[in-house]
Amino acid sequence: SFFFLLKGGKMELKKIGILSFAKVTTIFGLIAGLIQIIFVAILQKAAAGLSVEQAAIFQTTQLSLGSVLSILLFSIIIYFIVGVVVAFVYNLIAKYIGGIVLEFREARPAAAKKK
Secondary structure, eight states: OHHHHHTTOEEEEOOOOHHHHHHHHHHHHHHHHHHHHHHHHHHHHHHTTSOHHHHGGGGGGOOOHHHHHHHHHHHHHHHHHHHHHHHHHHHHHHHHHOOEEEEOOOOOOHHHHHO
8 A cells, every 4th residue: 555655665566567668668779779870970970080991891880861760670679579578577487486576665855865
């Protein structure tokens, strides 16, 4: 109950909603894909100042709209699949050995934490 949690009670995470968890991990996949795109763009800018021989390694990493969409789509799909698998495996394990125990306490105002 709610009052139990306010008194610092512990609760066990018995089951994770598979689709719910997969949606959250998909958002992480989108963020990871965007970070990868930014990283590749930075490398391309750095390679622009190199000699032809030195920059040859970067020639296969030209960012086009297709490559940007491919990176994002691949990242999103992989993270969704990983989210489904992790939630499914967690639910199986939690059924037999128990879930993660979470301890809750009432939040304190910021001023009280500094004392």
